[in-house]
Structure formats: C-alpha cells, structure tokens
Amino acid sequence: xxxxxxxxxxxxxxxxxxxxxxxxxxxxxxxxxxxxxxxxxxxxxxxxxxxxxxxxxxxxxxxxxxxxxxxxxxxxxxxxxxxxxxxxxxxxxxxxxxxxxxxxxxxxxxxxxxxxxxxxxxxxxxxxxxxxxxxxxxxxxxxxxxxxxxxxxxxxxxxxxxxxxxxxxxxxxxxxxxxxxxxxxxxxxxxxxxxxxxxxxxxxxxxxxxxxxxxxxxxxxxxxxxxxxxxxxxxxxxxxxxxxxxxxxxxxxxxxxxxxxxxxxxxxxxxxxxxxxxxxxxxxxxxxxxxxxxxxxxx
Numbered sequence: 578x579x580x581x582x583x584x585x586x587x588x589x590x591x592x593x594x595x596x597x598x599x600x601x602x603x604x605x606x607x608x609x610x611x612x613x614x615x616x617x618x619x620x621x622x623x624x625x626x627x628x629x630x631x632x633x634x635x636x637x638x639x640x641x642x643x644x645x646x647x648x649x650x651x652x653x654x655x656x657x658x659x660x661x662x663x664x665x666x667x668x669x670x671x672x673x674x675x676x677x678x679x680x681x682x683x684x685x686x687x688x689x690x691x692x693x694x695x696x697x698x699x700x701x702x703x704x705x706x707x708x709x710x711x712x713x714x715x716x717x718x719x720x721x722x723x724x725x726x727x728x729x730x731x732x733x734x735x736x737x738x739x740x741x742x743x744x745x746x747x748x749x750x751x752x753x754x755x756x757x758x759x760x761x762x763x764x765x766x767x768x769x770x771x772x773x774x775x776x777x778x779x780x781x782x783x784x785x786x787x788x789x790x791x792x793x794x795x796x797x798x799x800x801x802x803x804x805x806x807x808x809x810x811x812x813x814x815x816x817x818x819x820x821x822x823x824x825x826x827x828x829x830x831x832x833x834x835x836x837x838x839x840x841x842x843x844x845x846x847x848x849x850x851x852x853x854x855x856x857x858x859x860x861x862x863x864x865x866x867x868x869x870x871x872x873x874x875x876x
Contacts, residue, residue: 678873692712747837807864
C-alpha cells in the first residue's frame, strides 16, 4: 500500500533494480532525517513541531500506509493460486461482496489456475485464524481481454459460503459525490515497490477525477491520466497510493457512517513517475453490476 506502472501482480526479481530502489529509498530517508536534525537547535518549538510533522508525513510516504489491526477490513482478502503440494502463492488482493463472490482485478487472472482466497487475515504469514476458501469458478471480464486496460475486474465464485460478512457496493450516486476514498490491500509499501507484500495496510486519499454527472466533460482528464471516466476514477498521489499486490483490492467510501465499496485497484496513471506514490486508477464497481450479478449464485 503506498502504484504500479503496468500494475502487474508480481514481477520477476531483478537484484540490480531492487538494490537501486532500496538505495533511492534510504537516500530519501537519510535526507529527511538530516534536514530534521539540522533544525534541532532552533529555539522556536512551533517551528520544530512543524518540522517533526513534516518528517512524519514524509516517512509515511516512504513506507506506505498504516498497518491494519487484527479483525479490521475482514472482507478484504488475499488472492492466490493453489499448488499441487497444497501450498498457496499469494499475489493479489480481493474483496468479498457476497457470501459466495470475491472481486479482484482482471489482470490478476491466470488462465487454468486453481484459485484460493484468505479472508479475515492481516498477514500472509499468519493464516491460522483466516477463513481460507477455494474458488470454484473464476471469470475475467471480456472487455479487459479486448483492451488490456479498461474493465479491470474478475469475479471469483467461492466453493462455499463465507462466514465473513461481505461489503455493500455503493450506488452510482454515492460514488459520484465522494471526495475521498480509503484504499486497503496486501501490496508493497514503499514508493519504489521493493518490499512489504503480504501485510494488510490502509491509506486514505483524495479522489482526483471522477464522473459526477452524465454531461461532465472529462476529456482533458481522461487524456491526462489515461483513464475511462465511465468505468474508472482516479485517486491518490503525493506518495499516498496503492502499490503492486494491492491490485483488485477495495477502494472504500463512507456513506452516512457506513463503509461501502466504490472501486478496485487497477493501475497507475499515465502521469506516474515512480512505481508507487503518484496516484492510481480504480475500476468503478457500479459500472459492472450486470457482470457481477450474472455470476452470483442464487441463495
């Protein structure tokens, strides 16, 4: 939790690139600490307090969002594939919207794989209390197959009913009026996307571009961010963002005190200069209700 250029769920390991990213990360950290310490002798405590606050904000931007406490956001789940030896490889995030339905990103779809989800957990290395359920059927949106970009959503039909309570999907009107969104996922947690996958984190970000009315002219925004406003919205930036591994995870909004699902983590914007931190594009779930309902089992 912290974006992903190309937004692939996982990447081949490259030691040279990883070392470069770590070096950049710790150079940034050293600069932040040095700047803060250089002001240690300033007598005005208000100035030092502002500097400390600024330092804290920058540190959050380097290491990503806050860790989620045990039991929070239980409907936000790990998505992975099952191996023949019974182990699982986790690589994406998903969200339970029905006792038998988990949504995730279309680009997380791997043809021919056997999928599994882990609900009610905050760490891939601590699944003793998690609700682990096999996936009976996985369907990638046909529109994504055509474009490789838009309609970035897959439906996972679970093999049994989940005990975890699903999240409610927000209405179009509720999404259209939202100003901020809360992102949750198991992805990497630094701006260079080097480390951190497998731990559930959360970060709240402003919505930067969204279609609020049918006649809105968003051509300039669509070209600037490279997104489709009928199907997606743009949120985050300035270091607060989703990252590799958060793909398919929830973008929540709060409506009258109730948390609801607005979108799914898809990809970075065309303006991104770093792997994570410059803002992301989120699939509007309300735009795909027919696709979801067609695959939802009748209770």
